[in-house]
Amino acid sequence: MTTETPVSRAARKKQELRREIVETAFDCFAERGYHATGIADIAARLGIGHGTFYRYFQNKRDIVDHVITDLVEKVVAALAADNAPDAVNSLAEYRRQSARIGDALARIFGGDPRMARFLLLEAAGIDAEMRERVLDFYETAAELTAGYLHHGVRLGYLHEDLDVDSTARAINGMILASILSELRDPSPERQAAMSRAVRRVMYDGIAAPS
Amino acid sequence: MTTETPVSRAARKKQELRREIVETAFDCFAERGYHATGIADIAARLGIGHGTFYRYFQNKRDIVDHVITDLVEKVVAALAADNAPDAVNSLAEYRRQSARIGDALARIFGGDPRMARFLLLEAAGIDAEMRERVLDFYETAAELTAGYLHHGVRLGYLHEDLDVDSTARAINGMILASILSELRDPSPERQAAMSRAVRRVMYDGIAAPS
Amino acid sequence: MTTETPVSRAARKKQELRREIVETAFDCFAERGYHATGIADIAARLGIGHGTFYRYFQNKRDIVDHVITDLVEKVVAALAADNAPDAVNSLAEYRRQSARIGDALARIFGGDPRMARFLLLEAAGIDAEMRERVLDFYETAAELTAGYLHHGVRLGYLHEDLDVDSTARAINGMILASILSELRDPSPERQAAMSRAVRRVMYDGIAAPS
Amino acid sequence: MTTETPVSRAARKKQELRREIVETAFDCFAERGYHATGIADIAARLGIGHGTFYRYFQNKRDIVDHVITDLVEKVVAALAADNAPDAVNSLAEYRRQSARIGDALARIFGGDPRMARFLLLEAAGIDAEMRERVLDFYETAAELTAGYLHHGVRLGYLHEDLDVDSTARAINGMILASILSELRDPSPERQAAMSRAVRRVMYDGIAAPS
DNA sequence: GATGAATGAGGGTTCATTCAT
DNA sequence: TATGAATGAACCCTCATTCAT
Incomplete structure (x- = not known):
């Protein structure tokens, strides 16, 4: 009633x-x-x-701000869901969590390539202010990722002398590359391959075992 | 005369x-x-x-095409100089080479932040065609990097089962992140830290030694 | 009740x-x-x-008509109050009456400079019809003033061959000038000076006694 | 050549x-x-x-400024021509000079009623800045007229205790009234009558000889 | 009767492009 | 060949007015 x-x-x-x-x-x-x-x-x-x-x-500039806010919120919400940094206790669990996060990103960006195109390629070219917003977004993402790394360092499953902040940016760069590669070849195979490659580099690097 | x-x-x-x-x-x-x-x-x-x-x-659109061509050429030229993929014979040499390449990138993009801003942030927003050109540029860069990796795999100082193509994209993503981070904090310290972090992830990953 | x-x-x-x-x-x-x-x-x-x-x-144009009507009525009411043309029998009385009228005008227009600004400066620029209304207002004012002059001529304290109609307009022009001058310098001194000057010109002219 | x-x-x-x-x-x-x-x-x-x-x-507002400048210049030029204040030595000459000035005004404003309509009625309603420009114009005109009066006082053919400044404004008010009356009735007769009335008030006032 | 959401005519302004000199 | 005056398509935005609730 x-x-x-x-x-x-x-x-x-x-x-x-x-x-x-x-x-x-x-x-x-x-x-x-x-x-x-x-x-x-x-x-x-x-x-x-x-x-x-x-x-x-208010005006044309106003709406695009809201569009961006919307997109950023969607991405952040999807990432934050069920993926608290401190819900992880071992490298194995972290691997599983990062796979989940990768899946979530794939679902968001893969589900609608326009999101990546607009947020990651178009938006920064609108004007100087929007460019800064996009860089802010990258910054926020870096802090998010840094949170996970920090947790891992504290618990000992990541290198103890990891430069958490810079490494977070580097990892996010790989994720960014994944998303961009999807714009050219959206096939699930390529995405799976990228995802594997990113995680492999991330955890083990490329150097052959000595 | x-x-x-x-x-x-x-x-x-x-x-x-x-x-x-x-x-x-x-x-x-x-x-x-x-x-x-x-x-x-x-x-x-x-x-x-x-x-x-x-x-x-011809018109305004024409000039920006030439501007981009110019920038891409500069970047590619700087990277190719004295850095032939097959000039390397061991992991140690590759580490040195990648450090040299990193320095070259730092010199190009660090020397003039406008290059990164325009090529990596602005350009893709101009129109669909330019967006594809920027993605082409990423693709070319991936092929370049893949060349190095391929050589390393063949010579055995990189994982033999490396997914060369995807890994190249991932590594380039980290480089991209470096350049973007420089736009926000152009201090040499941050750049050096990023460079170190990228190479560390690249060669060894983040996982603590088991 | x-x-x-x-x-x-x-x-x-x-x-x-x-x-x-x-x-x-x-x-x-x-x-x-x-x-x-x-x-x-x-x-x-x-x-x-x-x-x-x-x-x-009805619409925006309608309201401004009512605003103007309101203003004109206020001005006419203030002037007409206790100032009947035929209540005067001599030059001395006319001088006193015109001083009273001047005071009344000063009270109305001096009390609220917006009235003069809007009625005398703004309104005529709204459109052709309003311009004619403003000119009508001047015409009405001229007739009012002419009434006083006519009475004075009939009673002999004003020049017997006065061009009543034209002279009324001329006098009103001086009053108009007073009000406009107040918009720039609203000090009582200036107003008093203007008032004196107007009445002096009005009654005696500027020529030195021969 | x-x-x-x-x-x-x-x-x-x-x-x-x-x-x-x-x-x-x-x-x-x-x-x-x-x-x-x-x-x-x-x-x-x-x-x-x-x-x-x-x-x-530059824009719409810019052009109207130039239009006004143009009009004001035309009026001032016509008034200044052959009418230097110090070219007069007696009341009789001043009468003739003021008649000449009146004629000049009649020629300017009478020749094109749009000038008076726009400069004196429309312009002030455009915006606050233009209103001030119009009031500036009145001020300038007052100073011009004051120059003539000042000269007359010094030479003794005008009242020695004349409030030159205020009287100038009053006289200009009568001229303004003339011009406005012409907008309603542009006949030469009315104009001649107004002109006569203004000069009569100006020199002799309206009071009957005692 | 009161409201304010919706409307679209209308106008100011910009700027890439053309072309006569 | 270099120029810059001319052009008009295009677009953002305002606001008086209407009308369903």
């Missing part, structure tokens, strides 16, 4: 449209690029007047 | 201006971004009429 | 809001100008929905 | 178009008002592309 006041219903509808605009804007930006997309394109695809757009977002 | 016909002198001058335009275009693109840069800006900075620009390049 | 039907009470409230809208519209127009003021600004300042505005006035 | 370099010819043509744009802008503003006039209207009437407009003026 959940009743709803007319006011809250209207508010909900407003939120819904807001979300739809963000999603449609992402669609447009991903398809034709930020600069080639007009506000009118977004509005037309949604079937709303383009003046309506401006009731929900 | 090398003389030059007036014709060839004029041709040389034309080539010179062409090059100057490419360089100045890069300056502008790197400073304000591709979309925020007008043809008039480039021409004004060069002190030429902006109509003249169109005598050297 | 005056009772009021609900109907008339509602009607009275409507009239009250109507008046408030006109006043608030004047506030906005005077502060930011007609063109820079949006209906939403007026409504927001009143704390009503901007749709409500259209239940009281 | 005046030859002209191609450069200077082009420069002259540019100046010419610049002037034409100012004139056409004035035409449009005077006919339909500043706010109702679009840049496209001005360009279309001139038969040029509307982008061309922006090669000559």
Whole structure:
């Protein structure tokens, strides 16, 4: 028997449209690029007047900020789910966890190549501020990864003298390379191969056993 | 006593201006971004009429292609110099070679952060075609790196069952991360730390010795 | 024990809001100008929905007409009060009366410089129709002044061959100049000086006694 | 045998178009008002592309500033011509001079009623800055008139205790009234009557000889 | 009656490109 | 060959007005 006041219903509808605009804007930006997309394109695809757009977002620059926020949140949420750094007690468990994380990333970025294209390739070219946001994102990701490494060092299953911060960046670089490679060859085989290679390098390096 | 016909002198001058335009275009693109840069800006900075620009390049899109070509060539040239894959015969030599390559990259990208900013962050956002060119560049770089790995596998100082292609991408990802991290913190210390971390992961991985 | 039907009470409230809208519209127009003021600004300042505005006035153009009507009425009312043209019987009395009228004008326009700004400077620029209304206002004022002059001529304390109509306009021009000068320098001293100068020119002219 | 370099010819043509744009802008503003006039209207009437407009003026606000400057200059030039304040030595000469000035004003404003309409009625409503410019113009005019009065006081043909500054404003107010009255009734008779009335008030006042 | 969400006409402005000189 | 004046497509954004709730 959940009743709803007319006011809250209207508010909900407003939120819904807001979300739809963000999603449609992402669609447009991903398809034709930020600069080639007009506000009118977004509005037309949604079937709303383009003046309506401006009731929900300040201007074109505003919407792309929200699109990016959305994407970053999705990525971070997917990574954080069931993957607490301190839920791991051994190298074997860490291997399993990193495989899970790799799967999650594959699911997110593999499921919609437009995400990687826009977040990792397009966005930084929008303007200087957005470039910094993208670099911020990399920074955040590095801190996340560093958390895992730190835990491993403390528990002794990772090199005790690991430069946690720099190594985290290096590992994230490999993950980035995976995602980028997927843009060219989205086949599951290639993805599996990349994933294996990354983990192999990550844990054991490339040097042959002496 | 090398003389030059007036014709060839004029041709040389034309080539010179062409090059100057490419360089100045890069300056502008790197400073304000591709979309925020007008043809008039480039021409004004060069002190030429902006109509003249169109005598050297088809259109705005044309010039950025040449700028990218220029940058890619510079990077590839710097990497190839004195670093033939088959000049190495042992892991120790490879370590030294990869250190040299790292230094070369640091010199190129560290010397002018605009290069990394434009080639790695801005360019892919220009349009779909340019995005593919950037991905091509990554691909070429992967092939380059794969050459080194292949040689190492053949000579036995790298894991014999290495997935050369995927591993090359992974390693390049770490290099990419190095360069990106430099954009945020260009201090030599951070760069040295990143370089060390990359090579450590690359050769030995992060796992503690069992 | 005056009772009021609900109907008339509602009607009275409507009239009250109507008046408030006109006043608030004047506030906005005077502060930011007609063109820079949006209906939403007026409504927001009143704390009503901007749709409500259209239940009281046809459109934006409609409200400014009412604002002007309001202002003109205020000015005319202030001038007419206790200043009947035929209440005067001599030059001395006319001098006193014109001083009183000057004071009344000073009170109205000096009390709120926005009135002069809007009615005398802004309004005529709104559109052709409003320009004519402003000129109508000047015309009405000229007729008013002419009434006083006519009376003076008839009673003999003003030049018998006075071109009443044209002279009325000329005098009103001096008054207009007074009000405009107040916009730049609202000090009482300047106003008093202007008032004295106007009356001196008006009665005696500037020529030195021969 | 005046030859002209191609450069200077082009420069002259540019100046010419610049002037034409100012004139056409004035035409449009005077006919339909500043706010109702679009840049496209001005360009279309001139038969040029509307982008061309922006090669000559920064923006819409810029052009109206030039239009006003133009008008003010025309008025000031017409007033200053052959009417130096110190060229007068007696009241009779001053009367003749002020008649000449009146004629000059009549020629300027009477010749093109749009000038008065735009400068005196429209302009001040454009925005706060323009309003101040119009008030500046009145101020300048007051100083001009004050110069004449000052001279008359010094030579003794005007009241020795004249408040020169305030009186100048008052007189200018009468002139303003003349010009405004012309907008409603442009007949030469009315203008002549106004002119006579102004001068009569100015020199002798309205009071009957005691 | 009151509201404010939706609308789209309209206008200012930019800038890549052309072409006559 | 170099130039820069001219052009107009394109686009962002505002805001008066309507109308369903």
